[in-house]
Amino acid sequence: MTSILILNGPNLNLLGxxxxxxYGTTTLRYIEALCQKKAxxxxxxxxxxxxxxxxVLIDWIHDARGVFDGIIINAGAYTHTSIALMDAISSVEIxxxxxxxxxxxxxxxFRRLSYIGKVAFxxxxxxxxxxxxxxxxxxxxxxxKH
Ligand code: DQA
Numbered sequence: 270m271t272s273i274l275i276l277n278g279p280n281l282n283l284l285g286x287x288x289x290x291x292y293g294t295t296t297l298r299y300i301e302a303l304c305q306k307k308a309x310x311x312x313x314x315x316x317x318x319x320x321x322x323x324x325v326l327i328d329w330i331h332d333a334r335g336v337f338d339g340i341i342i343n344a345g346a347y348t349h350t351s352i353a354l355m356d357a358i359s360s361v362e363i364x365x366x367x368x369x370x371x372x373x374x375x376x377x378x379f380r381r382l383s384y385i386g387k388v389a390f391x392x393x394x395x396x397x398x399x400x401x402x403x404x405x406x407x408x409x410x411x412x413x414k415h
Contacts, residue, residue, distance in 0.1 A: 270314050273408055274337040275304060275368075275401070276326055277319035278345035284370075292370045295398035307402035311409045323347055323354065330357040339408045341401075343368040348383050355384040364411060368404045369394035 277297060280287060285296035301317045308315040316337075320326050326347070333340060340363050347354055348369070358365045365388060372395030373380040386392060390411060393404040 270312070271338050271409065271412055272314045272316070272336070273308070273339045273341060273405060274329070274333050275315060275317040275405075276329060276340060276342045276344070277317070278323075278326060278343060278347045279321040280345055281343060282319050282321065293397040300398050300401050303398065304401050304405060307405045311405060313405070313409055315405065323351055327353060327357045330354070330361055330363075333363055334361050337363060339363060339412055340365045341368050341404045341408055342366070342385060342389075343370070344385050348373070348385050349380055350384070352384055355388050358385070358388045364408070364415065365389045366404050366408050366411070367392045367394075368400055370397050370400060371395060 281297055284292055284300070285294055297319060304315055304317055318329060326344070330340065342365060344351065344354055367383065367385045367389035373383065391407055393400045393407060396403055
């Protein structure tokens with residue numbers, strides 16, 4: 270069975286209460302439930318994780334080799350700073366999709382640069398919590414074709 274890892278970076282554990290005007294009121298736990306439902310519809314398995322620590326995210330990417338067929342990552346602010354996360358994704362050669370709740374192209378200038386975007390095959394952003402199941406669909410389609 271196709272298996273997909275969904276990674277969430279810093280501050281995303283606070284979803285639900287964190288700047289609801291930007292990120293909505295849905296909690297990460299609820300998003301996980303949405304993703305489990307979508308995964309079972311798509312007949313794939315998925316696991317969702319969150320960490321506030323760059324090195325932990327990097328370790329999870331490394332450990333995904335041979336275990337997961339695709340990675341969906343909302344790297345939070347590390348999106349805009351982390352060459353190390355970008356290198357980890359390149360190193361494992363697992364198809365990776367970049368995900369954001371907000372539209373990072375319509376916010377502050379410093380959010381326009383995405384290191385994740387340089388190594389991801391696709392980008393889903395600006396759909397809030399709905400972007401997560403959407404990203405799963407896009408990932409499954411991609412994996413079917415490649
Ligand atoms: C985010 C966008 C990032 O710029 C920000 O630092 C986040 C969340 C999003 O999902 O919209 O933490 O990745």
